Amino acid sequence: MRDEYGLRGREQDAGSLATLAVDLGGPVNLAASLECGQAFRWRKACFPNRPDLVVAYRGVIPVGSISVPAHPGTAPGHQIALPSGTAPRQLAVCVGQAEPVTSKIVVAYDDDYALHIAGRPEVAAEQISEAVRLYFAADDNVAAIEAEVARLDPVISGAVKEAHGLRILRQDHWECLASYVLSINNNIPNISRIVEHFSSCLGEPVGFGLHSFPPPEKIACQDSGFLRQSKCGFRDRYLKDAAERVVSGEVNLADLELIPTEQARERLMRIRGVGPKVADCVLLFGYHRLDVFPADVWISRAMSRYYLGGRKVTPKMAREEGMRRFGPLAGYAQEYLFWMARGDGSLR
């Protein structure tokens, strides 16, 4: 039954599969990281020719498109070296691990598409390895973060244990922005369906039968008919507005890496459909600003229950309290709280 995952049949036969092991230098739990709701394009899969891997997912990651410079208040960044003239690309990968939590993950990709990005196989392997390390935030000391959050806060230490190895990803800026605009008053299956629809209709093939998420230019030029067919509902004009402002340069997504979080937040919120919650999600999941604390209704309820004595808590209050309590680890703390809130049926 592997065919349903697209790992056999035409796509796989067409290109040779390359596999590499990537060490993240600390615990990773793929299931927790990819199914906690921060990213919308990962699907459970069977890893090709590796029955020893207990879990695997396929999805699309940016390769060579993100550089991570230093911005005020964060650690010095690093940059991926690219052959000059190489455009940012996306590549489908299958990731797996031999136990639920490990520090090493196995990555498979289609050589043909990888060569299209890098030119030579060794370069491709090196770039993809770096891209995976960046996407899964190998630069986060997750063991230390978990210990510190648990120490700061016994209340959520249980969730820290349960979500052991959860990593906040570093998603593509534009895909992340578009995804969270689509998340407004929506549910995860629906969001995933729409993102998938845009990719398969307007994206380019990137291996495993998957397609890249279309760039803003491709979305900005769609007529209202297409947007209606994609079932965005009332979010269609928000998405269009986002695409247009990014294309026009009014909101320069690359530049947001360089400026302080508050300023980046203000710029993102110029876009119709980007309020505090969406902006914070983009900053956390797209720009890896770990000091932000996206507060939705679930988080607000959880904050009320666990910290504010059951009093009524608005998202604004929850956000301020979360950032105050957890400081530079607010993003991770928010994930653990969300984990608890989901598991706690009594939070309605």
Added chain:
DNA sequence: AAACAGGTGCTAA
């Protein structure tokens, strides 16, 4: 069948 889903923009105090 009515309510709800990881909010936001708009309007009115």
Added chain:
DNA sequence: TTAGCACCTGTT
């Protein structure tokens, strides 16, 4: 500043 309300669409 903030409370109240409508909103596409798919599910339960």
